[in-house]
Amino acid sequence: MSELPTLPTTVDELLSTVTVPLERRPDGDVVSSRAVHDPATGQVIGLAPVHGAEEVDEAVAMARDIQPEWASWSPAERAAVLNRAADAVDAVAGPLAELLSRETGKPLNGPNARFEVGACSAWLRTAASLEVPEATVVDDGESGGAVGRGRR
Structure with missing residues (x-):
């Protein structure tokens, strides 16, 4: 990359x-x-x-x-992209929080602009850390859902 x-x-x-x-x-x-x-x-x-x-x-x-x-791409390759995106957010966290504050009018500190920018990075890293099983696992048949990796 x-x-x-x-x-x-x-x-x-x-x-x-x-x-x-x-x-x-x-x-x-x-x-x-x-x-x-x-x-x-x-x-x-x-x-x-x-x-x-x-x-x-x-x-x-x-x-x-x-x-x-x-x-x-493999889950590891996708995770690398998400972690790079988080790195980019972290690298400009201060200016990004200030811009978010200016755009929305929300306070910069507290559970507001800085928090939201940090949460963005955390969400990206959390998504990158999730393990995606190689096998498809079908639920009990009552809800009709299925989870797994692959194409539909």
């Missing part, structure tokens, strides 16, 4: 990576955006893209295209 890219170290650097200005797509269409306001101050803190059904369909198609590759 490749190295993680250089990660932002301040909220302004982080914000610049998630802000989407008006731009023209290769097909000539303009990608519009809307302002994101800090609810505590009313200040514009960034721009978010505004997409329609076509862009959603494109994103779903891309996800479907890559899913077979993801499905072919």
Whole structure:
């Protein structure tokens, strides 16, 4: 797996990576955006893209295209990706918490923005640590559910 890219170290650097200005797509269409306001101050803190059904369909198609590759990976390979994602969250936890606080208006400390960012990392690591049995185990037949690894 490749190295993680250089990660932002301040909220302004982080914000610049998630802000989407008006731009023209290769097909000539303009990608519009809307302002994101800090609810505590009313200040514009960034721009978010505004997409329609076509862009959603494109994103779903891309996800479907890559899913077979993801499905072919072993649980250990998938766990490594989830742990790398957690590492990336941890690396920018401070700026990410500040951005979350600005975007939502929630307090930075206590069981709020910093806690939520830490929980994101913990959820990723927890998912990475779960053991996925190689065999399919069918329940007692009453609920109709089955758990296991593999394709449906």
